[in-house]
Amino acid sequence: MHRPATEAEYLAQMVPASAGRSGFSRRSLLAGSVIAGGLPLLAACGGGDSGGGSGDSSQPVTLGSNYSDETPAKVMDAWVADVKTKNNLTVDVNKVDHTTFQNNINNYLQGSPDDVFSWFAGYRMQFFADQGLAGDISDVWEKIGSGYTDAFKKASTAADGKQYFVPVAYGPWAVFYRKSVFEEKGYQPPTTFDEMTALLQKMQADGLVPLAFADKEGWPAMGTFDQLNMRLNGYDFHTSLMAGEESWTDQKVKNVFDAWKAWLPYHQADSLGRTWQEGAAGVNNKTAGMMVMGAFISQQIDEADIEDLDFFNFPEADPAIGADAVEAPIDGFMMSKRPRNEEGAKTLLEYFGSAAAGDVDTKIDPGQIAANTQSSTDGYSTLQKKCAQYVSEAKSISQFMDRDTRPDFASTVMIPAIQTFIGNPNDIDGLCNSIEQQKKSIFNS
Incomplete structure (x- = not known):
């Protein structure tokens, strides 16, 4: 495009x-x-x-x-x-x-x-x-x-x-889930990529959709890319990449898509035809185990079940990088x-x-x-209090891809690129080459 x-x-x-x-x-x-x-x-x-x-x-x-x-x-x-x-x-x-x-x-x-x-x-x-x-x-x-x-x-x-x-x-982005589902199945929030993979496999074996997922609108999947990139490559690399200062053909970027590809089989199928609200319904009705989403997912949870909604920080991939960078638009x-x-x-x-x-x-x-x-926090729900503490303890805070980079790059390049990847994750080299060529055209103009 x-x-x-x-x-x-x-x-x-x-x-x-x-x-x-x-x-x-x-x-x-x-x-x-x-x-x-x-x-x-x-x-x-x-x-x-x-x-x-x-x-x-x-x-x-x-x-x-x-x-x-x-x-x-x-x-x-x-x-x-x-x-x-x-x-x-x-x-x-x-x-x-x-x-x-x-x-x-x-x-x-x-x-x-x-x-x-x-x-x-x-x-x-x-x-x-x-x-x-x-x-x-x-x-x-x-x-x-x-x-x-x-x-x-x-x-x-x-x-x-x-x-x-x-x-x-x-409101922060994280991995949201229902506490009652985790308690019933004996799941524990993962803290590392290996633990996350094991949990995805266990949920699938238990008959759950491990990760509710939707990208009809084009922006929700950006949150998964951002989290993966910050965990694999660090906050500074992520912000530099969004600023057009790093190459999308760098092996570091390809590693992000490789990691995502490994988890795609655990994502909810047919995501490109589903709104984020429809994806979040899986968490609400307990057919899906988790969802990478903003805290506004709470709006799709039945009011009586709000106290059952919880989240964990996107897991750590590299101890040298850690997991202290979060997104909070x-x-x-x-x-x-x-x-x-x-x-x-x-x-x-x-x-x-x-x-x-x-x-x-x-x-x-x-x-x-x-x-x-x-502002008063006296009336905060358990979720709100946890969100506030979560962000306050973060070392670095990103604003989300479509706010951290040029809007034309986010829209005309990254939305179709990520949707292409979701539909066909088998040509990561070609995908990254295409993104880089378009990035140069936009950022050098």
């Missing part, structure tokens, strides 16, 4: 769905979008042009939201009600299906965007900041900064040293370049950066951890 001529052309076509919490629904277009020429496009809530003054916090603020699935939508409704009570701020939400939001974000931001919009930390934030499509909110950070660690501030800062993003929550909000109501937009962003906003979020969504360190 050839690369579009520009980043803008690419983003107008497709951005891979993020692995974060709001990337749950792959349903049809929801309220807040319009149809033009047969293609769904984002449209801002408010009318008028994209220019505007400082605005008035007493006037409505428009918010472009990809919180389209059931639980995220409930979180957004609760936020809107809470900021109305606490700040007397009215928020008009432009709710759009997550994938539609992703696919059209560039055109949206260059057109007549909402005052504030949901987005992601890392490269995704930096790209729009560098393109001049996001508003500087460093003054907001002067008010909310005490609630965040330096790592979160770094993840919100662009190359110019200014802040453009307010983190709200994060950060979700949050940004301000458009020229908001119609800048004062109101910054009031809303200040709210999103508050401890109270984190409390509202994590109370409704059991798969999320508040980014603000001052």
Whole structure:
């Protein structure tokens, strides 16, 4: 697949769905979008042009939201009600299906965007900041900064040293399972690759699908690659590979695909035709033993069984590398370049950066951890407490492939490459050669 001529052309076509919490629904277009020429496009809530003054916090603020699935939508409704009570701020939400939001974000931001919009930390934030499509909110950070660690501030800062993003929550990726299944079968969470292989074999012999697996959307399998690469080659190699600084023909990369190939027979079959929710159903109904997924898998577990959901760290492959690198993508909000109501937009962003906003979020969504360190953990479920401790003990934290690398490379190269590998894992040399050739074209442009 050839690369579009520009980043803008690419983003107008497709951005891979993020692995974060709001990337749950792959349903049809929801309220807040319009149809033009047969293609769904984002449209801002408010009318008028994209220019505007400082605005008035007493006037409505428009918010472009990809919180389209059931639980995220409930979180957004609760936020809107809470900021109305606490700040007397009215928020008009432009709710759009997550994938539609992703696919059209560039055109949206260059057109007549909402005052504030949901987005992601890392490269995704930096790209729009560098393109001049996001508003500087460093003054907001002067008010909310005490609630965040330096790592979160770094993840919100662009190359110019200014802040453009307010983190709200994060959720780690790991290997999730049902405690009752492990107890019934006598399984123990593995800590090494050899122990993992033995567990996969035992689950299969016991009549379970060892690893629930789905990649219809293209992004879920990225999490498995990331985990394998960090365990086999280390965090620094992984980040360098994502930055285009390492060769995909390096034997280190081929070893990742070789290791994955050895485990593919234990993955749920026909994964390319299955959504991640359908895959997670196997963990929920106990027909599958485990699933490599984000903590948002909790949304697919029956409410009565949430305390039965647990996870373990992706096993260690090499003692010299260890297993202290984890993935924990950060979700949050940004301000458009020229908001119609800048004062109101910054009031809303200040709210999103508050401890109270984190409390509202994590109370409704059991798969999320508040980014603000001052948010209460008193109401955290057992899973949330474990997730928070898990990430706090990590030596290195990655943001997920489609956030840690160029978006055009993630979408136009890695999604089809990984899906090709899943369908036919027998030509790893050819696969890596193809990835490397396309990488050079993209990163050297």
